[in-house]
Amino acid sequence: MKKIILNVLALLAIGATQTVRGEEVPQDTTKVVDIEEVVVIATPKENSRLRQQALSATSLSQADMRNNAVQSVKNLSALVPNLFIPDYGSKLTTSVYVRGIGSRINTPAVGLYVDNIPFIDKSAFDFNYSDIERIDVMRGPQGTLYGRNTMGGLIRVFTKSPFTYQGTDLTLSAATYNNYKASVSHYHRISQQFAFSANFFYEHKGGFFKNAALNNERVDKDDEFGGRLRAILLPNENLKLDFTLNYEYTHQGGYPYEYTGVTEGEEDRADYIGRIAYNHRSGYKRNLLNGGLNLEHQADNFVLSSVTGFQLLDDHMDLDQDFTEQNIYTMMQKQNSKTLSEELVLKSKPGRRWQWTTGASAFYQWLHTDAPVTFQSDGMAWLNSMTNDNANRYLPTISQGPMTMQFVFSDVIGGSTLPISGVFDTPVLNAALFHQSTFNDLFGAEGLSLTLGLRMDYERLKLDYNTGCTYSHTYSLSGKLTPGDRVIPMVPETRFDQSLSYRGKLNHDYIQLLPKVALQYDFDRRNNIYASVSKGYRSGGYNIQMFSDLLQTDMRSANMGDVASATIPVIEGVGMIDDATKQKIIGMLNGMAQKAETDVRQATLYRPEYSWNYEVGTHLTLFDGRLQTDLAAFYMDTRDQQISRFAASGLGRITVNAGKSRSLGAEAALRAQLTNDLTLNGSYGYTYATFTDYVVSDEVNYNGRYVPFVPKHTFNIGAQYIIGLKKGAWLDNITLNAHYKAAGRIYWTEENNASQALYGTLNGRISLNKGNGQIALWVNNALNTCYQAFWFETMSRGFAQMGRPVQIGIDLRCRF
Structure with a gap:
């Protein structure tokens, strides 16, 4: 029976896709090399290898990363099924989308x-990958073991261990540009x-794109x-202490956003299409420090792990936010973030009939943001x-009678610039308890297992704001x-301070x-089929960018309040205006001066997003180990989905x-060792x-529209051939x-x-090896x-990064 099932699954797998090959591993027979078996990685929470678990995952070794041009997390896009990470902006912007969900900000x-x-x-x-040994990309919610912000999946990165890798x-490397x-x-x-x-x-990167407004x-x-x-x-033989410390400094140039045309309203300028041309120099600087201590104690029946982490991120961004040669408005943003995290995990030894993991985790993040927006001369005119x-x-x-009078209203904000300050503190506290159990050989059926898990996440957010x-x-x-085109002064030029x-x-x-909940059946150690249901969530927060909108609205009502106080007495004293018209003008002025009570919480707070993921899949190793394939089908139901869009004012x-x-969708991954060399x-x-369910207003309804930044198709085809010499x-x-x-196709907007x-x-890539x-x-x-x-x-206005x-390029590598 097992052979029949395996053969059927093999036929389904023939059209499928990727896995990877370990680095510097001799092959005496024509078999696929399993990275997880070659590159052994210790993880505090799992009791078995990824392909033995009820989830869809892809692993890349250092050789795979090199052969597939993976130099940062953004290069994983489309290399992994249903993973899309648009490569744009600076290292500040890492927008990861998996299976229809993701985040830009x-x-x-x-x-x-x-x-x-x-x-x-x-x-x-987005950090440097020069010392990375392996990357795992796990798709679907990983919330039970890993908590918040893993509703789409999890990326695990591992550096080389000095116990298993020796030498210098x-x-x-050098390349064009x-x-x-x-x-x-x-x-x-x-x-x-x-x-x-x-x-x-x-x-050092010399840059690919030129800014026409700054001497190219x-x-x-x-x-x-x-x-x-x-x-x-x-x-001793039961205790391990693993300490890591990493520092990076980044200094990047601006943002190569080229103009694609107006989307509505004003007349377009064809000569600007396809040009990168903004007049304020932009850039991004970042200091990033990460430290961690992994403690692991091996007892007779369990493993106790403690993982303590600390991260310091200090960055500075300057941005010409209108991305044109006009002096409309600019933004400067400084962030200073400190995060302290702790995870305590207790898990059973592998190979037991009852495998379990239980633990607690917590972190506290201090985040201070200074983000002033400055309206420049053209912005003031706007x-x-x-x-x-x-x-x-x-x-x-x-x-x-024969005479008519047209009012001429003039209200001008003075000065060449208008700075809007913004200082925000947004600390976050998170604490969690979790447990997951796997019962193997369920009801005495060899190979049948049931996994049950539950996590409780508590999160507290704060916002301390000072902007104006x-x-x-x-x-x-x-x-x-008229007639005569005479100008009659009514309210003399008056200055108001606000x-x-x-x-x-x-x-x-x-x-x-x-x-x-996951149910799995193992045909043998390398072949299984599974079904799972899991929930994940993305945390809520505060939109500090909304304060620019609130201030702009208040500015209009405050200005009109000054206007009304100066105009209404004059209007009441003009004889040629009838009472009905006077009341109409006075009502209009008072209406424009009316300031609505602002609910800052409602204007800035966004709720957590959560989803349920239903998945079936299989991991197969077939044809005497020459073919390894993974298949999965999923359905995700997402609620309170978080979407990034520009504020009504356009300010961020x-x-x-x-x-x-x-x-809903499907994933397939395949690798085949056709010969020892291919x-x-x-x-x-x-x-x-x-x-x-996305109704913005009576006139705007996005139901049935595609979720933006989610490719309908992602695929990757690769080959490696080794030419052996005498x-x-x-x-x-x-x-x-x-x-x-x-x-593709990728839709950029909800519309x-x-x-x-x-x-x-x-x-x-062609590699000459000696x-x-x-x-x-x-x-x-x-x-x-x-x-x-x-x-x-x-x-x-539309803008794109191409x-x-x-x-x-050329790479030279050697090991001493």
Whole structure:
């Protein structure tokens, strides 16, 4: 019976996709190398390897990352089924989308752990990969064991252990567009009880895109350097202490957003289409420090782990936020974040009939943000024109006999700039308890297992805000009398001073319960089928960007209050205006001056997003180990979905809860060892994600529209061929690698009025190997595919960052 089932599943798997090959592993037979068996990674929470669990996952070794041009988390996009990480902006912006859910700003929908230490803030997700041994990408909610912000999945990154890897690695690289990098790593085992490693890297990127408004200088230049220390102590056979410390400094240029045209309203300028042209120099600087201590105690029947983490992120962003040559408005943002985390985990030893994991975790994050927005000269003119045009549109024309008088309203905010300050403290406290049990050989049926898990997450959010602006505005009112075109002064030019501010404190807390149920049947150690139901959630928070909108609304009503106080007495004394018209004008002025009570909590708070994931899948190793494949089908029901969009004023993006969406799809991954020298791999992901309850207003309804930033298709096809040379030749072998990955269609907005069609990029690599040395020639985007990596709209104008063009480079690696 088992053989029949396996053969049926094998036929279903033949069209499928990817897995990976371990690094520097000899192969005496034509079998697929399982990375998890070659690169053994200790994790505090799991009792078995990924392909023995009821989940869909992809693992990449260091060789796989090198052969597939993975140099940061953004390069995993489309390489992993249903994973999309648009490569745009700076290292501040790491937007990860999996299976129809994701996040552009604020909290992520996919978690990140590095050497078992959680990275809480997605501003730190994009870091250097020079010392990485393996990456796991787990898809679907991982909330039961990992908690908040893993509703889409989890990315686990592991660095090399100095106990299992010895020597000194030196890597030098150069590429077109003035890209250079170097890294050196040393791994040393001093004794059977102590080993350490040290890594240092430097990278310079010359930039791909030019800013026409700043003398065609490269806009996306980048310099970064840093290093990592790791020390492992084994005081006795039952205790392990693993200490890591990592620091990175990044200095990036601006944002290569090119103009794509107006989306509504004003007349377009065809000569600006396709140009990157903004006049205020932009850039991003970041200091990132991570430290952690892993303690592991092995008892006879259980393993006790403690993972303590600390992260410091200090960054500075300057942004020309209108992205044009006009002086409309700019933003500066400084963040200082400190996060302390602790996880205590107790788990059973592997191989038991009852396997269990239980634990507690907590973290506290201090986050201080200084984010002033400054209206420049053109921005001041824009604000003034909005006020004057709106008022003059509604002021009536007065007629008496043959004479008519048209009111001329003028209100101007003075000064060449208008700074709006904003200082915010948003600390977060999170604590959780969790347990998961797996019952093997359920009811005596060999190979049948049931997994039950539950997590309780408690989160408390605070917001301490201090924002405002001080300015002067000058108002006058006149009447244009016809015939004769005489101008009659009515309200003389009068100056008013205003000071607006918001100061206060808010707090909010909630509890989330995250269950998981999975049923699995193991045909043998390497083949299984499973079904699972799990819940995940993404935490809520505060939109500090909304204060600019609130202040702009208050500015209009405050100005109109001054206008009304100066105008109403004059209007009441004009004889040629009848009483009905007077009351109409007075009512209009009082209405525009009316200030609504602002509920800051309601304006800024967004709720947690949560989803239920229903999944069936299988992990298979077939044909005497030559074929390894994974298949999964899923349905996700998401509630209170968090969507990022620009605020009504255009002053920055905010997060809103968009009702409900559903996502259904499938994933497949395959790798085959056809001969000792030829390996094929591929992956395919399909996601159909649409809104099911997203009504903005009576006129705007997005039900049935595609969820933005979610490709319907992602796929990857790759091959590796090793050309063996005769013994004594000047080379040991030549390795050829090629892979093609694609994604699309991708809708950029909830309206689905802007999108990127399916596109793909081809990468290749030729490696000349001799002993512990390697020289490799590589090419990225070999077909020079033109595509939009990102698109957005602000102030009724569209902007895009295009994908990087073809790039050719050379790597030199050696180990001493």
